[in-house]
Amino acid sequence: MKISVELTLTPLQDNFEPAIINFIKKLRNSGLTVKENPLSTQVYGDYDEVMQLLNTEIKDAFEAIDRGLLYMKIVKSDRSDYAADF
Numbered sequence: 238m239k240i241s242v243e244l245t246l247t248p249l250q251d252n253f254e255p256a257i258i259n260f261i262k263k264l265r266n267s268g269l270t271v272k273e274n275p276l277s278t279q280v281y282g283d284y285d286e287v288m289q290l291l292n293t294e295i296k297d298a299f300e301a302i303d304r305g306l307l308y309m310k311i312v313k314s315d316r317s318d319y320a321a322d323f
Contacts, residue, residue, distance in 0.1 A: 239315035281317040
């Protein structure tokens with residue numbers, strides 16, 4: 238089953254950028270389709286692969302920060318080819 242996941246990592250601390258950059262770089266290196274915009278990062282792929290990656294990388298990201306939030310949305314389909322038609 239294919240899924241699309243939107244993630245927003247928000248460290249609640251000063252000097253927050255390194256944690257976000259490291260998180261995104263690890264997602265990029267996964268071999269899955271990863272897209273970014275200024276507000277979030279999207280990961281696309283097979284459910285088991287994506288969730289296994291996120292389980293590891295979210296834990297690592299949380300261990301690297303004092304406090305933080307992670308917003309996540311999951312869609313049951315691969316929306317990586319979405320383009321607005323308006």
